[in-house]
Amino acid sequence: MYKYDQYDQTMVDARVEEFRDQARRRLEGKLTEDQFKPLRLMNGLYLQLHAYMLRVAIPYGTLDSRQMHALADIADKYDRGYGHFTTRQNIQYNWIKLEDAADILADLAKVEMHAIQTSGNCIRNISSDHFAGAAADELVDPRPYAELLRQWSSFHPEFSYLPRKFKIAVIASEKDRAAMRLHDIGINIVKNEAGELGAAFYVGGGMGRTPMIAPCINPFVPLDQLVTYAEACLRVYNRHGRRDNKYKARIKILVHELGAEEYTRQVEAEFAHLLDQGVEPPLAELERIKTYFEDPLFETGAAAALDRSDPDFALWVDRNTIAHKAEGYASVVISLKPVGGIPGDATAEQMRLMADLAKQYSFDELRVMHTQNIVLPHVRKADLHALWTALDEAGLGSPNLDTVEDIIACPGLDYCSLANARSIPIAQKISERFARTGKTGTLGELKLKISGCINACGHHHAGHIGILGVDRKGVENYQLLLGGSEAEDVSLAKITGPGFDENGIVDAVETVTTVYERERQDGERFVDTYRRIGMDPFKEALYG
Amino acid sequence: MADTLRYRDDEPVDHPAVTVDSFLDQSNASAVRIEPGDDARELLPHLERLALVEVNFPAFGDGRGYSSARILREAGYEGELRAVGDVLVDQLAYMRRCGFDAFEPDQQLDMDDVKAAFERWPEVYQKAADTRTPIWTKRHA
Amino acid sequence: MRLLTGNDLKTGAVTWWTGSDWSIHVEDAVDVTGGEEEIARREESARRVNAPYAVDAELSDGSPRPSHIKERMRALGPTVRPDLTLKPADPEIGNWVI
Numbered sequence: 001m002y003k004y005d006q007y008d009q010t011m012v013d014a015r016v017e018e019f020r021d022q023a024r025r026r027l028e029g030k031l032t033e034d035q036f037k038p039l040r041l042m043n044g045l046y047l048q049l050h051a052y053m054l055r056v057a058i059p060y061g062t063l064d065s066r067q068m069h070a071l072a073d074i075a076d077k078y079d080r081g082y083g084h085f086t087t088r089q090n091i092q093y094n095w096i097k098l099e100d101a102a103d104i105l106a107d108l109a110k111v112e113m114h115a116i117q118t119s120g121n122c123i124r125n126i127s128s129d130h131f132a133g134a135a136a137d138e139l140v141d142p143r144p145y146a147e148l149l150r151q152w153s154s155f156h157p158e159f160s161y162l163p164r165k166f167k168i169a170v171i172a173s174e175k176d177r178a179a180m181r182l183h184d185i186g187i188n189i190v191k192n193e194a195g196e197l198g199a200a201f202y203v204g205g206g207m208g209r210t211p212m213i214a215p216c217i218n219p220f221v222p223l224d225q226l227v228t229y230a231e232a233c234l235r236v237y238n239r240h241g242r243r244d245n246k247y248k249a250r251i252k253i254l255v256h257e258l259g260a261e262e263y264t265r266q267v268e269a270e271f272a273h274l275l276d277q278g279v280e281p282p283l284a285e286l287e288r289i290k291t292y293f294e295d296p297l298f299e300t301g302a303a304a305a306l307d308r309s310d311p312d313f314a315l316w317v318d319r320n321t322i323a324h325k326a327e328g329y330a331s332v333v334i335s336l337k338p339v340g341g342i343p344g345d346a347t348a349e350q351m352r353l354m355a356d357l358a359k360q361y362s363f364d365e366l367r368v369m370h371t372q373n374i375v376l377p378h379v380r381k382a383d384l385h386a387l388w389t390a391l392d393e394a395g396l397g398s399p400n401l402d403t404v405e406d407i408i409a410c411p412g413l414d415y416c417s418l419a420n421a422r423s424i425p426i427a428q429k430i431s432e433r434f435a436r437t438g439k440t441g442t443l444g445e446l447k448l449k450i451s452g453c454i455n456a457c458g459h460h461h462a463g464h465i466g467i468l469g470v471d472r473k474g475v476e477n478y479q480l481l482l483g484g485s486e487a488e489d490v491s492l493a494k495i496t497g498p499g500f501d502e503n504g505i506v507d508a509v510e511t512v513t514t515v516y517e518r519e520r521q522d523g524e525r526f527v528d529t530y531r532r533i534g535m536d537p538f539k540e541a542l543y544g
Numbered sequence: 545m546a547d548t549l550r551y552r553d554d555e556p557v558d559h560p561a562v563t564v565d566s567f568l569d570q571s572n573a574s575a576v577r578i579e580p581g582d583d584a585r586e587l588l589p590h591l592e593r594l595a596l597v598e599v600n601f602p603a604f605g606d607g608r609g610y611s612s613a614r615i616l617r618e619a620g621y622e623g624e625l626r627a628v629g630d631v632l633v634d635q636l637a638y639m640r641r642c643g644f645d646a647f648e649p650d651q652q653l654d655m656d657d658v659k660a661a662f663e664r665w666p667e668v669y670q671k672a673a674d675t676r677t678p679i680w681t682k683r684h685a
Numbered sequence: 686m687r688l689l690t691g692n693d694l695k696t697g698a699v700t701w702w703t704g705s706d707w708s709i710h711v712e713d714a715v716d717v718t719g720g721e722e723e724i725a726r727r728e729e730s731a732r733r734v735n736a737p738y739a740v741d742a743e744l745s746d747g748s749p750r751p752s753h754i755k756e757r758m759r760a761l762g763p764t765v766r767p768d769l770t771l772k773p774a775d776p777e778i779g780n781w782v783i
């Protein structure tokens with residue numbers, strides 16, 4: 001993984017001192033809250049429901065054991081002993097004090113971490129495939145491109161006061177494991193007929209109030225023009241994105257209102273102009289970054305056979321391990337979704353354990369999934385049993401990847417001032433219901449996502465089953481949606497009808513899975529059956 | 545009235561800036577003010593006439609002026625480029641990188657804070673409208 | 686009744702105006718009807734509170750209970766982590782919020 005040189009370190013250190021100074025001026029009254037707010041947001045510091053919340057960046061979801069230990073130490077030293085892994089591969093701490101914030105950033109800088117631009121109307125954390133560098137189906141590791149874009153976007157002087165936030169995802173495979181089409185810019189590294197690598201640019205996706213799937217703006221941008229093209233996309237947005245209405249200010253609205261064709265025309269014109277401005281980094285820089293992402297020294301001839309005599313271990317292997325490009329290896333998903341638990345939360349103790357296990361079993365590397373689980377990307381199959389034993393003891397061994405128990409939930413009204421309804425208790429009730437009825441396995445792949453408000457941080461539009469919490473005359477109410485997908489078969493979920501209360505929604509989820517069990521044909525996932533039979537049978541079962 | 549900060553050696557223009565529409569109508573104005581919604585490229589055919597371009601920031605959160613500034617510098621404009629309005633200390637460094645060489649804030653700025661702001665960044669990652677060398681160029685020089 | 690609430694600037698803790706000071710306990714909050722804007726402005730300028738605003742509340746068992754669930758959540762803490770609320774030993778706190 002990438003390691004800072006003295007230049008990178010200089011930048012994060014300077015940022016820490018800049019923020020320290022800004023916080024001091026706020027506490028002394030030289031800055032009003034209105035003046036300070038965008039500055040603290042650009043350092044990931046929110047004023048949230050219970051306290052300040054700090055969102056620490058985990059660039060393209062990759063970190064090592066030293067960094068995970070540092071995250072654990074921060075949880076203990078400055079927070080309340082835990083952190084929350086987010087749907088953008090970051091981590092959040094919910095009980096932060098402003099007077100500690102600069103010190104936390106300084107602690108992070110010591111381990112090459114930061115909270116730069118994890119909030120605010122600027123370019124946010126660049127996300128990527130959590131199986132990058134391990135997946136057999138990837139064209140190349142997408143993360144060097146994400147790292148290049150990270151540097152380009154950090155402290156960008158022209159794009160720090162955009163109309164709204166800006167989220168970029170980079171993948172390099174046909175399978176989309178990063179919800180790329182639902183980002184402001186999604187980039188897929190592809191090969192053309194001549195065998196050259198280039199970047200397909202998708203611009204204008206997103207969820208929130210008006211979910212949209214990004215159209216392809218340019219199917220092949222040569223890799224030595226990648227940054228220039230991104231700059232052109234951003235400049236058109238900065239100049240012409242709406243600033244009159246906060247809820248219409250994302251680039252998806254601009255692309256939708258101009259039409260993809262006109263937006264593309266403007267980008268291509270700006271791109272042609274910018275090609276003469278020397279904006280592109282030297283190709284040698286990409287080559288330099290790539291050297292940090294070479295394969296670790298996989299053992300050749302590593303044993304592929306597993307002793308599956310323990311049925312619990314076998315179940316976990318089947319559900320939570322993923323085929324690896326190297327013989328005798330697997331990628332492991334550590335579930336942060338214990339039945340009845342808070343999705344995505346981990347205690348400091350659990351973080352330390354995961355860090356140590358990564359160091360021991362996974363070439364000292366971990367990944368944060370946007371589905372709020374943790375990946376150990378490169379584990380020898382021979383080590384899986386020992387690893388699983390350690391995880392299981394610590395409550396991290398739930399064999400529920402991509403099942404109905406593997407719920408994505410935003411923090412919701414328990415933590416978030418934007419929320420209209422609690423989302424975590426719904427997730428807890430649902431996972432408990434299905435675990436109790438023993439249905440988790442029979443239902444197979446079922447991606448359930450819960451958002452506590454229309455801002456859709458739980459990605460409910462992209463759920464096979466989605467739940468949206470709303471405020472109905474001061475009382476929490478939950479809408480049920482069906483048929484979304486964030487993968488390469490991307491689609492937006494549709495609402496079933498009237499909403500339910502907090503117990504009704506759990507029953508409703510069970511009801512629609514019953515319809516699925518009744519109607520499904522060979523090999524169909526829930527979402528496949530829904531796409532084949534349509535909404536009516538589900539509506540019938542829900543509302544009579 | 546707050547002090548104007550100016551980082552140029554030449555004489556400042558001594559007459560007020562006109563709007564873009566007025567400027568395009570007249571032939572004798574040499575100072576123009578761009579609003580956030582104006583298209584800076586409308587000025588490109590007339591750059592030799594211009595000694596001062598003011599870019600208005602009615603609210604510091606509206607970042608369109610940064611693009612306007614960079615566009616003018618990219619087109620070869622060498623006159624004064626002045627950020628006016630809701631210009632606070634914490635925006636100065638980025639504004640400078642986008643080509644601004646003068647600042648006329650609504651509120652008086654603390655000069656110690658201004659100095660710190662301009663000295664904050666020993667390095668820069670990306671190319672902009674200033675003369676600073678991006679880190680990735682230095683790495684491979 | 687109307688309560689004035691905000692966050693402590695330094696710590697971020699949720700605070701309630703008691704008539705003379707800011708407390709993290711909503712039981713200490715007083716009715717600010719008629720005076721809310723003036724108090725908010727004064728206290729914010731003095732940086733004794735950050736981002737203050739007024740909310741509706743009713744008296745419930747003699748203590749103010751904010752009318753909106755979000756404000757009750759702020760008053761007490763996350764229902765999913767009773768151990769992190771202001772009343773970790775009280776098994777009924779979830780009901781008070783919800």
